[in-house]
Amino acid sequence: MTDASLNASETGLGEYDAGFGDYFALLKPRVMSLVVFTAFVGLVAAPGGVHPVVGFAAILFIAVGGGASGALNMWWDADIDRVMKRTANRPIPAGRITESEAFAFGIALAGISVVMLGLAANLVAAGLLAFTIFFYVVVYSMWLKRWTPQNIVIGGAAGAFPPMIGWAVVTGGIAPESVLMFLLIFMWTPPHFWALALFMKSDYETAGVPMLTVTHGRKSTRKHILVYTVLLTPVALALGFTSIGGPIYLVVAVLLNLAFLKGAWDIWRRDETMAQADAYRTEKRVFALSLFYLFGHFLAILAQAMLAPYGLGGW
């Protein structure tokens, strides 16, 4: 931007010069925090170990890869983001960053993160990260999101890969434990998201995005929450009997799954009249519980791994 364009911007005719924070916002930092936490747990729980610097670099590049997916998602979904109130202030719809800048930024970060993870850790971890970015951007954003109300079910896989990548950083491979950690997040995503969809007034319909609450109705969404929560339970409990599980994990998993099942049951038994009468109290409670549920499970895995050297870990 030249001084001439500065004058132009003062008159409202020129372009906005984006700040560092605008580029950071493209990385979806809140999503990145979940990626960092679950990847870290996968890395710590894996048998063996890596040098702390290698571990730090690996988590950082996994986070950057996740951020790159976010930037590419914002580039592709800019038209939807402009329509919806919740996303209208994102850097692209707000006019702070152009679509082509976001695309270049996302592609560059995706390439850097995958190559650097390959160099810092191994090719399996790098391959999984590349597949995660591809899955989130191409399979979820470009293909499923605007096509099917099951978008969140299959698209949720993208958010489930980080612990598998963390595990692969240490072991250089895939194991039943890492697949179960993947399945835990994969099966958790639908009930978590649909509980939110029940009480959040969103304008997905205006944007042309098929959401289960709109396409199949709220009654069906309540049934879906219950079914997915029932299917999630054996996955969560199975992890407790693997090498990364143990008594601490199993106690936490049993308690959290009982609470989550009870919440899903409560949601299923309610109808819209009951929900509106108490301003979606149960739905909000179950959504908050779902966040605690996932955090609790991974925290328990982390605790098992940390206590293992003192003889207080797994089985």
Place this chain on the structure above:
Amino acid sequence: MGLSREHDMHKRRFGRNLGLGLVLVGFVALIFGLTIAKVGQENFEIPNSEKIGRDE
């Protein structure tokens, strides 16, 4: 209007340059740390191609 006047755009541009500079410095430090960590590992071996070159 002269360039000396402090404009909001200047602040944003400075913030962006400073942020990018810090990221680059951090990246260099990380690569340095990774190199030390990898070379310092017990099982570190000089790649075959370099061994051949050195032997010759």
